[in-house]
Amino acid sequence: MDKLIPPTxxxxxxxxxxxxxxxxxLQSLKAQTFPIDTLLIGDxxxxxxxxxxxxxxxxxxxxxxxQVLSAPRLGATANFMFLAxxxxxxxxxxxxxxxxxxxxxxxxxAVSWLGxxxxxxxxxxxxATRYITEGGAFLGVSAPMPxxxxxxxALVQCxxxxxxxxxxxxxxxLLKRISATPAQTAQVxxxxxxxALVSGCGGxxxxxxxxxxxxxxxxxxxRGENRSVAARAQRTAGLFNGVFRARLRAQVAALQWAADLLxxxxxxxxxxxxxxxxxxxxxxxxxxLRASGARRQSAMELVALTLALLIGRL
Numbered sequence: 001m002d003k004l005i006p007p008t009x010x011x012x013x014x015x016x017x018x019x020x021x022x023x024x025x026l027q028s029l030k031a032q033t034f035p036i037d038t039l040l041i042g043d044x045x046x047x048x049x050x051x052x053x054x055x056x057x058x059x060x061x062x063x064x065x066x067q068v069l070s071a072p073r074l075g076a077t078a079n080f081m082f083l084a085x086x087x088x089x090x091x092x093x094x095x096x097x098x099x100x101x102x103x104x105x106x107x108x109x110a111v112s113w114l115g116x117x118x119x120x121x122x123x124x125x126x127x128a129t130r131y132i133t134e135g136g137a138f139l140g141v142s143a144p145m146p147x148x149x150x151x152x153x154a155l156v157q158c159x160x161x162x163x164x165x166x167x168x169x170x171x172x173x174l175l176k177r178i179s180a181t182p183a184q185t186a187q188v189x190x191x192x193x194x195x196a197l198v199s200g201c202g203g204x205x206x207x208x209x210x211x212x213x214x215x216x217x218x219x220x221x222x223r224g225e226n227r228s229v230a231a232r233a234q235r236t237a238g239l240f241n242g243v244f245r246a247r248l249r250a251q252v253a254a255l256q257w258a259a260d261l262l263x264x265x266x267x268x269x270x271x272x273x274x275x276x277x278x279x280x281x282x283x284x285x286x287x288x289l290r291a292s293g294a295r296r297q298s299a300m301e302l303v304a305l306t307l308a309l310l311i312g313r314l
Contacts, residue, residue, distance in 0.1 A: 012088035018098035019051035042071035106212035110166035122203030125162025162191025
């Protein structure tokens with residue numbers, strides 16, 4: 001029956017004073033070999049951004065339908081959650097940052113896989129990323145993901161950048177459940193949360209090692225590349241200085257609130273992981289962590305995570 005549903009795509013794009021790079025991103029959306037039906041833009045600018053109107057006026061995106069909504073001005077994650085809550089009906093959805101460039105086959109690759117999954121089963125696609133300078137020079141490719149995506153990994157790590165993610169309506173429905181709750185105002189990451197929800201309910205997951213997005217490195221990026229020595233050092237430092245702890249605790253709180261969406265097995269894993277975070281005994285925390293199965297993709301990062309847990313930094 002789901003084969004009869006038109007494979008429409010809705011792109012959710014967050015915007016915050018980003019006119020300098022937006023035109024290139026919009027051109028890359030227009031150049032997709034699989035067409036976009038709806039572009040939903042959340043304008044997070046302080047008083048509305050006239051430059052956004054100007055950029056949209058300069059580029060003919062027809063036959064794409066473009067709709068601009070006034071976002072809550074609470075940051076990128078809140079903007080994405082807002083767009084998820086207000087997204088129109090479609091078969092597939094994609095997160096989109098204002099300053100990236102999509103490779104022409106991005107949506108085609110994602111939809112090719114998503115089309116093999118029943119429409120009533122949540123499904124999430126993500127891919128590797130190519131990093132470029134502000135001027136477009138190639139910097140490298142995101143770190144590999146050697147192990148298959150699963151809920152055990154989603155407890156402590158996102159499987160791919162949100163700017164690469166494409167997902168079906170059943171996956172969006174999970175995120176909508178969260179967007180209407182107090183978890184929306186917490187410091188959760190929309191992409192990490194979606195990965196946890198889809199994997200935790202037994203949904204389908206696919207990581208594409210072929211990059212589909214150019215991620216532009218510049219001074220206003222919220223997060224940068226993830227493969228250099230400096231980037232890895234920054235992530236490791238975040239495990240001990242409280243940065244990762246805040247994000248992790250917000251993520252866990254959201255998952256606890258939405259535990260009824262998870263499978264019985266995932267609920268047990270989540271419960272054990274919460275014990276690992278909260279037990280006063282370091283060794284019981286370690287035992288609960290191992291019992292939960294929580295793991296990161298990199299062996300070294302798993303060691304660092306375990307040490308941070310033992311000394312009470314998580």
